[in-house]
Amino acid sequence: MAAQQNNEEIRDSLGEKAELDYDEKTKAGELAVKVICLGDSAVGKSKLLERFLVDGYKPQQLSTYALTLYRHRMTISDESVLVDFWDTAGQERFQSMHASYYHQGHACILVFDATRKITYKNLTTWYKELRHHRPSIPCFCAVNKIDVNEEVTQRSFNFPAKYDIPIYYVSAANGTNVVKLFTDAVEAAIRYKKNPSDFNDIILEELERT
Amino acid sequence: DHGASPHGRNRSEKEVAELLQRSLSPVRITHEDVEVAGRLSSLCVEDYIHPVVLLLRFLGHYAKNLGYEVVESLNMRLPPRPSVSRGPPLTSPEWKEFLDLEGRVTRVAELKQRIFRGGMEPGLRKEAWKFLLGMYPYDSTEEEREELRKKKVDDYYRMKLQWRSISAEQESRFSALRDRKALVEKDVERTDRTVHFYEGKGNDNLLMLKDILTTYIMWNFDLGYVQGMSDLLSPILFIMENEVDAFWCFVGFMDIMGPNFAMDQSKIKEDLEKAHFLVESLDPDLGEYLEKMGSGNMYFCFRWLLIWFKREFEFPDVQRLWEVLWTGLPTPNFYLLLCVAALCMEKAIIMENQFGFTEILKHVNEMSYRIDVEKLLAEAEGLYLQVQNAQNLPSRIAEILGLEISPHQLQMVHQSNKTEVNGQKSPPGAPAGAIGSSEPGNTSTDTEAMDSIEVLGECDDAISHVLAFNFL
Numbered sequence: 115m116a117a118q119q120n121n122e123e124i125r126d127s128l129g130e131k132a133e134l135d136y137d138e139k140t141k142a143g144e145l146a147v148k149v150i151c152l153g154d155s156a157v158g159k160s161k162l163l164e165r166f167l168v169d170g171y172k173p174q175q176l177s178t179y180a181l182t183l184y185r186h187r188m189t190i191s192d193e194s195v196l197v198d199f200w201d202t203a204g205q206e207r208f209q210s211m212h213a214s215y216y217h218q219g220h221a222c223i224l225v226f227d228a229t230r231k232i233t234y235k236n237l238t239t240w241y242k243e244l245r246h247h248r249p250s251i252p253c254f255c256a257v258n259k260i261d262v263n264e265e266v267t268q269r270s271f272n273f274p275a276k277y278d279i280p281i282y283y284v285s286a287a288n289g290t291n292v293v294k295l296f297t298d299a300v301e302a303a304i305r306y307k308k309n310p311s312d313f314n315d316i317i318l319e320e321l322e323r324t
Numbered sequence: 325d326h327g328a329s330p331h332g333r334n335r336s337e338k339e340v341a342e343l344l345q346r347s348l349s350p351v352r353i354t355h356e357d358v359e360v361a362g363r364l365s366s367l368c369v370e371d372y373i374h375p376v377v378l379l380l381r382f383l384g385h386y387a388k389n390l391g392y393e394v395v396e397s398l399n400m401r402l403p404p405r406p407s408v409s410r411g412p413p414l415t416s417p418e419w420k421e422f423l424d425l426e427g428r429v430t431r432v433a434e435l436k437q438r439i440f441r442g443g444m445e446p447g448l449r450k451e452a453w454k455f456l457l458g459m460y461p462y463d464s465t466e467e468e469r470e471e472l473r474k475k476k477v478d479d480y481y482r483m484k485l486q487w488r489s490i491s492a493e494q495e496s497r498f499s500a501l502r503d504r505k506a507l508v509e510k511d512v513e514r515t516d517r518t519v520h521f522y523e524g525k526g527n528d529n530l531l532m533l534k535d536i537l538t539t540y541i542m543w544n545f546d547l548g549y550v551q552g553m554s555d556l557l558s559p560i561l562f563i564m565e566n567e568v569d570a571f572w573c574f575v576g577f578m579d580i581m582g583p584n585f586a587m588d589q590s591k592i593k594e595d596l597e598k599a600h601f602l603v604e605s606l607d608p609d610l611g612e613y614l615e616k617m618g619s620g621n622m623y624f625c626f627r628w629l630l631i632w633f634k635r636e637f638e639f640p641d642v643q644r645l646w647e648v649l650w651t652g653l654p655t656p657n658f659y660l661l662l663c664v665a666a667l668c669m670e671k672a673i674i675m676e677n678q679f680g681f682t683e684i685l686k687h688v689n690e691m692s693y694r695i696d697v698e699k700l701l702a703e704a705e706g707l708y709l710q711v712q713n714a715q716n717l718p719s720r721i722a723e724i725l726g727l728e729i730s731p732h733q734l735q736m737v738h739q740s741n742k743t744e745v746n747g748q749k750s751p752p753g754a755p756a757g758a759i760g761s762s763e764p765g766n767t768s769t770d771t772e773a774m775d776s777i778e779v780l781g782e783c784d785d786a787i788s789h790v791l792a793f794n795f796l
Contacts (some may be wrong), residue, residue, distance in 0.1 A: 148682075155551060156510040177514055177551050179627045179635070183686045191586055198682055205507070205551045209589060225507075 143250055144187065144194040147303040148285045149296075152240045153225035154233040155204030158258040161286035162225065163199050166296045181215050190301055197300050209243070216247035221254070221303035223295065226280070228266040230261045237273050250310065252302035253279050257293055261285040399716040400605055408702040408711055409710065411442035413644075427466030429455055440653040443644040449563045454652040457560075457576030459569065473568075480568045483542040484535065491557035501541070504548040514552040519560050521640055533561055536571045543575065550585035553578070555634045559642050566767045577650075584630050592645055595629050596622040598724050599663045605721055606707055610671050619681045623664045624688040632659055641697040648701060654708050655726040666695060 140146050151159040160178050167186055184199040200215045202208075202257070222244055226233040244253065255274040259269055260283045267283045274281040280298070284291040414435075422435050429435065444452055454460050459476070460469050487501065495502050512534040516522045522530050524554050536557060541548050557574045564570040583591035600622045604611030614620055627635055632649060634642050649659055667674075670691065674684055711721060 141769075155507070177511055177554075179552060179630055181688055183682060185686055198686075203551065207550050207585065207589065214621065315519070 117155055126161075140196050142170065142194070142196075144196040145299065145304060145307065146196045146198070147220040147307055148198045148200060148301050149218045149303050150215060150222045150244075150259070151225060152200065152201045152202055152222060152244060153204060154227070154230075154236050154240075156228075157225045157227040157233050158286045159204065159225050160201050162223075162256065162258060162292060162295070163201055164293045165286045165289055168198075178289045179208065188300065190297070190304060191232050193304075195300065195304060197303070213247065216244065219248050219251055220306050221252045221299045222248070223254045223299050225258055226254045228263040234273070241273075241277065241291065250306075252299075252306055253277070254295065254299050254302070255279045256284050257281065258284050258286055260290060261287045328695070373624055373707060392406055399475070400717055400721070402606070402710050403713045405706045405710045408705045410698045410702050411438075413442045414438050414444040414448060414452075416445060416448055419444070419452060427469070428464065429462040436651040440648055440651045443647050446640070446643070449643065449647070450565070450569075452648075453560070453563060454569065456647060456696055457573040459572040459576055459581065476572050479538065480571050484539045484543045486735045487538055490530050500545075503537055504541045504545075507549045508534055508554070511549070511551060511554045512537065515691065516558045518640070519558075519562070522558070522579070529561065532570070533557060536561065536567060536574060539571060540574065540578070544578070544582075547582060547585060548580070551583060552631045555631045556581060559634075559639060562639070563643065580650075581632070583795050592626065592629055595660060596625060599625055599629075599655070601720060602660060602664045602724065603667060605718060606711065607668050607671065610667065612674070614684075617680045617684070619684055622663075623681075624685045625667075628663050628666065629659070633662065636692050638693060638699055645697050645701070654705070654712075657724055657726065658704065658708070660724065661704040661707050664708055665700055668707075669695075669700070669703060736747050754767055 117268050121144065153159055155177070160182065163184055178201055181203060182201045184201065186197045186199060188195055188197060200219070202215060224237055224240055224244075226237055241253070244251075255271075257266055257271075271281060274300055275277075282295040282298075284295055286292065329400075418438070422429055422431055424430050439452075439456070455462055460472065464472065487505075490498065490501065495505075512530060515533060517530075524532070533554065537549055537554060540553070556577055559569065560573050560577065561567075561570040564573060600611070600614070600620055603614065603622075612784055614622070633645055637645060645662075655661075670687065673679075674687065677683070679687060694721075708725065711717065711725060714729060717727065719729070721727070
């Protein structure tokens with residue numbers, strides 16, 4: 115599994131290598147990590163990012179085509195970190211572009227919408243695609259729009275439990291748990307980057323289970 | 325120097341034959357081939373083209389005769405990029421000059437040229453866009469248009485009624501429609517809400533946007549609704565201020581843009597590849613840089629291509645850009661040159677900062693609202709003119725930009741009748757050897773045999789590194 119992951123050669127839909135180099139350290143000596151946000155269209159991926167990055171919330175966000183990249187610098191445990199958040203387009207139509215943005219990802223946040231069941235159902239598809247490209251990166255699950263549907267916070271969900279994915283009840287509108295979600299994701303991304311093998315154990319466990 | 329002496333001509337002709345004999349034997353060279361070689365070698369004298377370049381050109385001709393097609397040609401020689409000046413927008417009195425007494429639009433080519441050069445005054449858009457977007461034929465009279473519009477109104481409301489008359493209960497068992505409608509609703513809510521026209525809760529124009537897109541689902545159910553389409557409709561509705569007119573103009577726009585939204589995304593992928601090829605050809609430094617940085621896939625152009633720069637400009641600029649593109653001048657693929665021009669404009673920043681794929685992507689995202697639309701159009705036209713006057717124009721570029729290769733440019737592919745290849749006189753110096761095993765077009769398996777040969781030319785700076793022939 116480990117070997118496969120290291121030698122994994124990702125090619126984009128045009129058959130070209132989609133090579134993005136997240137060097138060990140940036141020129142400024144920071145650790146660079148890449149965090150990917152996935153989920154159906156309009157579940158609030160961009161809004162969550164915006165809430166986290168500028169602590170602001172614009173109710174009418176534009177839809178994301180293909181992908182948008184947010185670069186953010188933060189300090190985690192006294193270490194300077196450069197984080198690229200890759201915000202992706204949710205509509206199925208644009209999925210052929212995905213290979214390039216999974217590449218070298220260090221962590222992933224799967225988002226669904228508490229007010230739309232279908233967006234939860236589709237998590238399985240997203241997860242499968244993610245694991246196809248990144249078999250072992252840490253993964254997080256976020257239930258967004260809990261401000262609209264409060265009961266959802268009392269519910270437990272089968273999907274994250276099954277795959278042992280931590281779940282966060284969040285609201286981009288009022289900010290609940292947003293900082294926690296992203297900080298945890300970035301920390302996990304750093305751990306993964308420093309020691310990818312830890313996560314291989316998890317993935318092996320997973321494989322045994324299924 | 326292979327000067328203008330008769331000796332020079334003879335020599336190069338002989339060289340061609342000898343080199344050919346070495347590289348292509350055992351194939352037969354016909355009288356016609358020699359004629360081409362002769363003509364090319366006279367070019368050598370008149371235009372001071374290196375004999376080896378000519379040889380490669382001849383190989384192109386020869387390969388064609390054998391059923392090969394030249395896909396990569398010699399290094400293109402680009403003239404300096406001309407600086408282009410944009411014109412003032414078409415005015416209302418000017419527009420009226422184009423109309424005859426019955427209201428037909430006359431001198432359409434001239435009109436399009438005029439719109440290409442300067443766009444039009446905002447007040448004209450409501451009327452003129454209906455022609456540009458094919459809602460009305462240019463040669464229709466005002467009376468005919470009134471009739472046509474009545475039909476279009478009926479047709480629109482017929483389709484609108486189709487989805488309006490489906491009850492909630494029906495819809496609960498009609499997921500194909502339900503899903504499509506849900507996509508529209510999600511997107512309408514986040515389309516240009518900062519533009520005054522679409523601002524605020526319960527905005528009527530927003531409702532109209534939704535109704536038009538939902539009716540479009542009935543017009544083209546197979547395509548349905550795809551993200552991006554609301555962006556294409558929004559400026560049109562803003563101009564038309566009328567549901568029916570906006571719908572039919574949108575239909576016209578979608579006739580152009582539809583392939584962008586197809587499930588397999590093949591049009592976009594093709595366009596990304598074409599844009600890459602154009603960058604490589606028109607700005608080799610940048611092309612090489614992008615390749616080196618793993619950015620040859622050009623993904624950062626995706627949004628530009630998908631919705632024709634809609635997210636890169638403020639509303640009035642988008643309108644200007646689109647009306648220019650709708651003229652289809654100087655080529656329907658002009659938008660590809662816009663991509664190239666936009667990247668060339670940022671070339672210094674990208675290269676000096678050593679941007680990799682991620683940084684380029686981020687930079688391109690951040691170019692939104694910072695591009696001068698008139699400058700971009702002028703740069704792209706400059707690129708077009710440069711290509712138009714280029715020597716050794718690769719056939720692929722000519723194809724992408726819909727250019728005819730004129731006689732003064734290189735004709736890599738000699739257009740000759742391939743009626744007779746064998747059994748003719750041999751040229752001086754060439755033996756009457758065996759005939760090449762692959763005769764053109766006599767077996768269907770030829771087309772399936774997709775082998776290719778590469779001729780490496782290391783002889784001259786003016787020669788590209790690789791000449792690739794694809795077997796037809």
